[in-house]
Amino acid sequence: MNGGVIEIGWLGLAGAAALILVNAAASVALKLGLGKKLAVASLRTVVQLLLLGYLLVPVFELGQPWLVAALGLVMIAIAARESLRRAERTYRHAWFDSFATLFVASSVTAIFGSAVLVGVEPFWLPRYFIPLLGMLLGNALNGISLGIDQSLRELDEGRGRIEARLALGATWWEAVRPAASGAIRNGMIPILNSMSVVGIVSIPGMMTGQLLGGTSPEQAARYQILILFMIAATVAMGTVGAVLLGVRRIFDDEHRLRVERILEG
Amino acid sequence: MGGMEAHFAAEGLGRAVGDRVLFHGLSFELAQGETLAVLAPSGSGKTLLLRLLAGLDPLPAGSVRLDGRPQEEWPMPAWRSRVVYCPQTPPSLPGSPADFAAEMAGWAARKERPPGDAGALAREWGVAGVWDEPWRKLSGGEAQRAALAIAVASRPDVLLLDEPTSALDEAARDQVEERLAGTTSLWVTHDEAQAERVSGRRLRLLDYRPAGQAPPDESPPAPSTTGRGAADQTTSDPAPATHSTAEPT
Numbered sequence: 001m002n003g004g005v006i007e008i009g010w011l012g013l014a015g016a017a018a019l020i021l022v023n024a025a026a027s028v029a030l031k032l033g034l035g036k037k038l039a040v041a042s043l044r045t046v047v048q049l050l051l052l053g054y055l056l057v058p059v060f061e062l063g064q065p066w067l068v069a070a071l072g073l074v075m076i077a078i079a080a081r082e083s084l085r086r087a088e089r090t091y092r093h094a095w096f097d098s099f100a101t102l103f104v105a106s107s108v109t110a111i112f113g114s115a116v117l118v119g120v121e122p123f124w125l126p127r128y129f130i131p132l133l134g135m136l137l138g139n140a141l142n143g144i145s146l147g148i149d150q151s152l153r154e155l156d157e158g159r160g161r162i163e164a165r166l167a168l169g170a171t172w173w174e175a176v177r178p179a180a181s182g183a184i185r186n187g188m189i190p191i192l193n194s195m196s197v198v199g200i201v202s203i204p205g206m207m208t209g210q211l212l213g214g215t216s217p218e219q220a221a222r223y224q225i226l227i228l229f230m231i232a233a234t235v236a237m238g239t240v241g242a243v244l245l246g247v248r249r250i251f252d253d254e255h256r257l258r259v260e261r262i263l264e265g
Numbered sequence: 266m267g268g269m270e271a272h273f274a275a276e277g278l279g280r281a282v283g284d285r286v287l288f289h290g291l292s293f294e295l296a297q298g299e300t301l302a303v304l305a306p307s308g309s310g311k312t313l314l315l316r317l318l319a320g321l322d323p324l325p326a327g328s329v330r331l332d333g334r335p336q337e338e339w340p341m342p343a344w345r346s347r348v349v350y351c352p353q354t355p356p357s358l359p360g361s362p363a364d365f366a367a368e369m370a371g372w373a374a375r376k377e378r379p380p381g382d383a384g385a386l387a388r389e390w391g392v393a394g395v396w397d398e399p400w401r402k403l404s405g406g407e408a409q410r411a412a413l414a415i416a417v418a419s420r421p422d423v424l425l426l427d428e429p430t431s432a433l434d435e436a437a438r439d440q441v442e443e444r445l446a447g448t449t450s451l452w453v454t455h456d457e458a459q460a461e462r463v464s465g466r467r468l469r470l471l472d473y474r475p476a477g478q479a480p481p482d483e484s485p486p487a488p489s490t491t492g493r494g495a496a497d498q499t500t501s502d503p504a505p506a507t508h509s510t511a512e513p514t
Contacts, residue, residue: 160356164412167319168419169346169374178359255341256321 007214017042021239044233060126068124072133076102083141083242087265089152097245098144105237106136113230129210132227135206139231147187147239148246154179155250156262163257178241187239191232198228272297272449273348273423277327280313287313288473289326295423295449302460303453305470311453312353314470318451319350331422342374349421353428355412358400362411363464365400369415375463387411390440405432413441417448424450429458463478 020042027034059067080099084090111134115123123129155162158179165175198204199221203211206227210220250261271294279289287310295301305311316322318329320341330337336344358365361481366383369375387396392410403411409432416424424445429452430438442463445452452463460467 158356160352161358164320164352164356164358165369165372166321167345167350167352167415168372169342169349169378170369170372171342171374174372252323253397254320254323254337255345256323 007143079141083144087149090265101241105234109230136234140234143187143239144242147183147243150186151183151192151243152217172255191235266399269480275329281376291473300450300464303468309470346374346378347422350425356406361397380419383415386414426452
């Protein structure tokens with residue numbers, strides 16, 4: 001299907017690793033103390049991506065739907081964990097909520113995109129489905145991460161504002177809505193920003209990949225538009241879902257704000 | 266006692282933070298139009314008492330009733346639209362007092378109990394000029410009166426007032442006291458003179474604190490309902506075992 005990509009050998013990879021010496025030099029010269037972090041991050045890049053490459057071989061070649069489903073679930077589970085990692089605050093069952101939200105949001109969009117928009121047959125064809133799902137998850141987890149972080153912070157630090165509403169007869173939702181919508185907005189801003197500058201400031205990774213792979217620029221652009229809209233929808237669903245599930249858990253059934261349910265992240 | 270059912274009544278309330286019992290075995294009754302002054306120095310648990318009554322924290326012990334109906338039988342938003350808690354320091358809300366009053370009028374519980382004109386009350390109290398200003402630009406005294414105006418105008422059955430005039434000068438304080446005369450309220454103050462002015466009755470919160478520290482195995486279980494990281498606890502034992510030792514002194 002493509003015009004043949006120039007293959008990258010081991011020597012090429014070693015050469016690329018030499019580029020990291022620029023970072024190492026900066027760290028040493030400016031005493032950034034990033035040496036260890038840099039080494040770990042570089043090593044993880046190499047190991048994770050090579051593993052992924054090898055892992056994808058049987059999934060792509062065997063073409064079994066259950067293998068695609070299993071890999072998809074593992075990806076969602078990891079994304080759910082990542083979405084909570086950098087947050088200052090968390091709550092019990094946060095991982096479950098994030099998993100459920102990511103599962104619904106990403107599979108709805110990925111299946112719709114693959115089956116209807118692109119018209120892949122069968123829709124779970126791994127060459128399309130897995131990279132698609134990966135891109136959706138990577139962006140949705142950022143939205144969830146930002147949304148949960150801000151909403152829990154507002155429940156914790158803005159407790160007075162929420163309880164001022166409760167004390168006058170607001171339901172939990174009426175009291176938390178201003179805080180929740182702020183957090184949802186915050187979670188959706190990064191993808192909206194990147195949609196505004198795409199093609200002007202940056203050529204996105206997927207389009208770059210397709211161009212390198214020999215796809216015509218026009219087709220690559222169409223794919224990129226499609227994927228961006230899919231990402232935007234997934235981020236919206238994921239952020240809204242995660243914020244609503246999360247803030248609901250900090251209230252009890254009697255519309256009481258239970259800040260003790262907010263835990264250190 | 267007597268023939269008339271109390272309008273608002275609390276029985277056997279208690280509250281502890283960790284192992285420290287702040288008060289227990291606390292009961293009172295309030296008739297329509299009556300003000301009960303609660304004399305409470307800071308740290309005595311006054312805010313925690315009002316939060317229990319307002320249904321903002323779960324009741325660890327005892328019961329609270331409005332018109333004979335216990336708190337847990339009310340939908341909580343309906344309860345709180347009738348038993349309104351007014352915190353000592355209003356939070357810094359987004360928007361202005363006018364915005365907040367308008368937002369409030371849209372709440373479901375307010376369909377049954379539409380709030381009155383808080384702006385008019387604010388005018389009466391001389392804070393009309395800042396009614397449309399953002400909360401964060403209001404001085405302490407202005408914010409306190411604006412928040413109080415919203416609470417009073419919301420037509421509650423019972424007002425729970427936490428030091429409602431602490432940020433006011435004497436003239437403003439007199440105005441507020443005058444206007445609130447005859448509202449059914451629990452009025453927390455640390456000022457004996459104010460308690461004298463607003464009410465014929467006193468409740469001294471420290472009277473309900475266990476005298477000395479009871480031996481650990483005799484002290485009542487202390488359900489913690491505050492503090493980050495504390496476990497969720499809604500269950501508790503009823504009246505504390507040491508109740509009888511805590512008669513007012």
